Amino acid sequence: MTKYIIKRLIEIIPVVLGIAFIIFAILDMIPGDPARLILGQTATAEAVEQLRDEMGLNDPFITRFASYVKDVIFHFDFGNSYKSGQPVFAVILKRFPVSFKLALCGMIGSCVFGIPLGILSAVKQNTRIDNIISILAMTIVAMPSFWVAMMLVLVFCLYLGWLPSTGHTTLKEFILPTITISLANGCSVLRITRSSMLDVIRMDYLKTAQAKGVPKRVIIWKHAFGNALLPVITTVGSIFGSLLGGALICETVFTMPGIGSLIISSIKSKDIPVVMGALIFLSACYSLVMLAVDLLYAVVDPRIKAKYSSK
């Protein structure tokens, strides 16, 4: 098992390097001069040229990429933000806790919303309850997140005054963003739970359990859901991974300074070191989350555990 984990961790390195290369190339192709953007529209041409020289922007692409990778690997230095001069890694670390909490709340919310309804929908397949849940899920999926977020703010902040509309410190401030994320992502969890439960629910061993008089609750939650869990874990894992950097709408509407809004504002201001650093950081996080998902497989399924142990 340990060997497997180490092997997977080593595999992350070329993946992240590949991603870094692609991002570096894309950012290099975007029109606009970073030196001009840093100095503003009114700067003189000489000042811009001087800064380009200082920043090494006149070097060939490969030289710049190599020196970037060297700094990252040997000095753990992602460079400094063009805009503020702050070290990029410090900027990311400051933002990451907000994104992490938001992603965690969103993931838990999605499970709480999606899993029970998915199971219910599968158990009551082709009944009125199943139809109602399916229509509900489709309606929610069709609602754009920014609209849901604005409606929640209007109702709970402006009209009722129960919850704050911005902030990222108290649990109360996380409620509306969590609902927004959970509604959007909970539906995918719901659908995947429903379909994988339906695959399992017709299996013979469940009929045997029923015949033996095992209580229905145990059959559904332990025997059926236990075996239907693998696709659900994959979905929930990828939701968590993508929420780390992709909860942009929540971050914007609820003014939460997370990684998503950092990336967008940095792309707009062409703050390349921050964009690079944040995306590399996120790709590493995503790879780790996916590793965690694979390890969770082993926890829920002894057959997979046995396979890992033999590797």
Add this chain to the structure above:
Amino acid sequence: MKKALSILMICVMLMGIFAGCTSQPAENSSSESGENSAGTSNEVKIYVESAINTLDPYQTVEYASCYVFNNIYETLIRIDENGDVVPWLAKDWTVSEDGLTYSFTIQEGIKFHNGEELKASDVAYSLNTAIASPAMSSYCSMMDSAEATGDYTFDLKLNTPYGALISMLQGLYIVNEAFYTANQPCYDVACGTGPYMLRDGSVDLNTSIIVDAFEDYHLGKASIETANFKIITDASTARIQLENGDLDFMMCYNVSDYQPLKDTGNFNTQLVQAPHTAYIALNLEKEPLNNKALRQALNYATDNESIIMIAYDGLAEPARALTGANSFGVDFSDATDYTYNPDKAKEKLVEAGFPDGINFDDYGIILEYIPGSYHEKIANCLKEEWSQVGIEISLRATESVDCAKGEHMMRTTGTDYKADMSYMAGKYASWNIGSQNYAFYKNDRVDEIFRICDASSDQAERAKLYKELTEIIVDDAPYIPIQHKEIPYVWAKGLNAKVYPSNECPYYVYEWSWK
């Protein structure tokens, strides 16, 4: 047993994470309740529309940072609402005969937030730092160096005479030399002489910056104890916060919010003409935009009034050049008047050699705009208006284009202007091709007038020459000026606030009070 243990551990981890979620509020809520118990009269919450990148006044000229700078730092002079220069940290100044040395005397007894007294050496250090900073090059390109000649006197040397120098000093904030050198990089700390000082540990450049009244401020302590600059990147959220009472003062980033907020009757409102011009940058190096009659035809075919109604809710004034009529030296009395006139536009098209109209697609010329802003609406209006006189053009949304390098063909954009016409050299003088002169416009007489006026301090002569200049640049039409926008401000009924027609210095919290 093993399973129970792992469940227990997961629970502990989750609790830990949420303890992390709630431990901060404990400190925070105490500060919040502290503010609330102090009563709303002591705090004002101000909307800032974009993240503040740095609190180092020599690393940025962005407005969002300036809102905070204006309250913690001060400058040698200020410009009042009539556009006149008012001595501030500077007491008086003299100019040498060759116009290359300005000798200043500064006020005595002014204290920095760290208790030190303001000395000429701090001012000289601040100016030299600004001169050396690439970010400040637009303010300082004419300056050579500053040197303290006594405790309260210093000389500012220029590398070329510059008639409008004093008004440029409004953008240069004075810092404490010892503090600034000891705390590099200064992106989240500050020490100035302004009426407010940063609250320790309050700075989060992404969410809020809190400043408290400075006890030893030289004009007396501010009436409002605390100002909280709240950074909210979503304008709709900001509006809800204002209506909720979580904000006290807001610049309406969405102009369409202005009228509904005004109609509620719950707020004070004011429209302020901003020294800003929205315009179309034409690249004169591209065929056929080098054809003057064609550019004039485009100007005649542009209905500024209706664009303003559609793109900016009527909250703007039509522009006749890239600078407003209130800037020194601008006189439109004898300049060509491009008021919307389709017949005249058609005549000019004939003169330009396009009697049957023109389709810019044939020349590969596209009108580019910044998506999602009022520029997009401007571009759409232009397409419609121009097609009525036989000028066809395609539109394209582009996020960032380097106009300085001529990557554009025709693009909606905007520029600020300042109290003196000399600032417009950036847009019209040929030596700024490659930086601000997006049109790649070159006219020898225009260059000559800018040079003479920069070197002259005879205001009557400058005014006369600038009038001639205005006529030339309007007639040559290297750009298509659209509008000077008005900035709508909305604030709480109980707040006495004052706003200025300036982009960098729209307000000073020191002048405000609660009723």
